[in-house]
Amino acid sequence: MIKIYNTLKGELEEFKPLKAGEVSMYVCGPTVYNYIHIGNSRPAIFFDTVRRYFEFRGYKVKYVQNFTDVDDKMIKKANEEGVTLQDIAKKYIDAYFEDTSKVNLKEEGMIRPKATENIGEMIKIIKTLIEKDYAYESQGDVYFNIENYKKEYGELSGQSIDDLQSGARINISEIKRNPLDFALWKKAKDGEPYWNSPWGKGRPGWHIECSAMSNKYLGSTFDIHGGGQDLIFPHHENEIAQSKCGTGGEFARYWIHNGYINIKGEKMSKSLGNFFLLREVLENFEGRVIRFFILSAHYRKPIDFSDNELIQSKSGLERIENAISRAKERLAEKVSNEGENLESLKESLENTKDKFIKVMDEDFNTAGGIGAIFEIVKDLNKALDEEKISAKGLEIIEETIEYIRTVMEDVLGVLLKVEVQVGNMTSELVEFLLELRREARDNKDWDFSDKVRDRLQGMGIKLKDGKDKTTWSI
Ligand SMILES: [Zn+2]
Structure with missing residues (x-):
């Protein structure tokens, strides 16, 4: 019996999937305007492990993680670099895969939708929200109407609407009715990328994309929603509001949030400037060591990041x-x-x-x-x-x-590097011979390939050719 600490309930709960033997999960992915830092790698590694563990326990897992490929920071970055939004997205999505492949994320069967490919779905939900009076248009923007969702708003973060309202900055704009109303659609300014909508040219707000993509791939009610603790408010709170009012489902039933990575006791973040890029850390430590380090702590606890900690994990x-x-x-x-x-x-x-x-x-x-x-x-x-x-x-x-x-x-997804003395060879040498043999096979040099196989066999090393790799044993 798997138990999950459900942020929504504030306690450990027995996991009961919607469909027996199946798990549907959605995890908020990165905004692709920069290389990912080690703090971003924690949810990627942890939720990949959650997926793997469910599979180990016999479940079939449907796992969706999005790429946020349109938002203010991305538009700013594109303007700074004098390129298009798409160029920025492509560059950093490619970099994301390059970096995360080294920490062994299981890509097989994963669904990784992009926000810009799902604008139609977002518009549909926003239209429904307006129809039901849960949203209103204002000067080309569309906002969620908190007034009509007062009772439930704050259920995830455990804050009451009054607390939130008194904490909210006094909004001097006349565009919003309530300072807590959040944007579902933003009118495009001159020179900004845009999509056509019933409210004119613009782009979606950040929160609506996750409501739209989870609904598209997992339905209006699904099992698990995950992300970092920093997303609980306002992002996840707003996702719940939009989804419950806009799709009619229960939305996510279990909410899992991972803790921060700290440096000298302070949260690592781009805004604080105290972050290390995953690719920088990979220059000194192998991906398997980084993954092992991340998993060495309970996911809800903060982890202190330092070279020393990584050396210990190694x-x-x-x-x-x-x-x-x-x-x-x-x-x-x-x-x-x-x-x-x-x-x-x-x-x-x-x-x-x-x-x-x-x-x-x-x-x-x-x-x-x-x-x-x-x-x-x-x-x-x-x-x-x-x-x-x-x-x-x-x-x-x-x-x-x-x-x-x-x-x-x-x-756990931590690949082991096992050095074995095989006769008077090391396993590293065996791997090298296999690499030469693989190249020979790519060039259809079967004579060479067979010769390597036979000689290794003579030394007591058995080879097994798989679809894309050859394994060996003694
Ligand atoms: Zn999200």
Whole structure:
């Protein structure tokens, strides 16, 4: 039974999907006017892990994450650089994929819609909102009419409309009826990109895009909506208002929000100027280390980012990898039937399997999950200290490393780099030979390709050719 801390309720709740065995989730994506910083990488990595965990637990997941490719900051950037909005969007979407591919996001089956490709859907919802008196047009802009949604507004952020109103800046413009009314549609100024609408030339407000895209791909009621804590108010609050009034559904049933990444105790953000780009961090640390670092803390807690923390994550990851390479080397040795059966390792493996599910079921506690892995790694190392291990014991070792690999790579998405001494070669050399063989195969040089395969086989290394990659084992 998976439990989720639902921001909407302010407590842990048992997850009951709308459709048995299926999960629909929507996560707010980046505004593509700059390279992503390490703080933006946290929701990308965490929600990718949520998806992977649901799949591990047997669910079919439909996962939507948008790209905001039109907004004020993007228009400003395009003007500064003297290029079009589309040029800016393309540049930073390409960069997003380039950077995030290194932290191993699962792209397969993901739906990544762009705001500008869904303007028609947004206009449709805005029209409905106007018809129902939940929105009004004012001098070419359209605003959500808070007055008619007073009772429920603030349910996600836990703020009352009175608190919000007294906190809102006194609005001197005559365009809005209430300072809390937010833009659904903005009239285009001279020289700005625009789309035609019933209210003239303009562009959508930011919040409406997520209402439109989640509705298009997941329907008016779906399971999970995610994003960073900074999006709770006003973005998610406004999404709820628009969607409930405009599509008639319940909207998202579970709201999951990840915490910030801090630097020296202060939130990392573009506006504070204390941020590190993911691509800068990738110059010094591998993506798998960054991913492991992000998942080492509970997602709702803030994480302190520093080189030191990353170095620690790297050494933790190496501890896991070293145990696996030790185990693989041991497996490559000749087997005798005499020796330890490693029953205690078997028991510890079964306990770890239960524990991993138990902690991850409790609100995706990746920190606890990693803790469980460290325990089994300790027991694996202890087992490997045995002088003699029986064939049965070796089977348990094999099962243990396969389990560690599955959890680390498939569920947590942290790819392991295991160096194994194979005869008088290292696994790095094997990888290099495979790379040469792959090039030869691309050039249809089958003689060379077969020669590499046969020689490696002679050294006890088995190759398995898959669709786009060759794996090897000893
Ligand atoms: Zn959003």
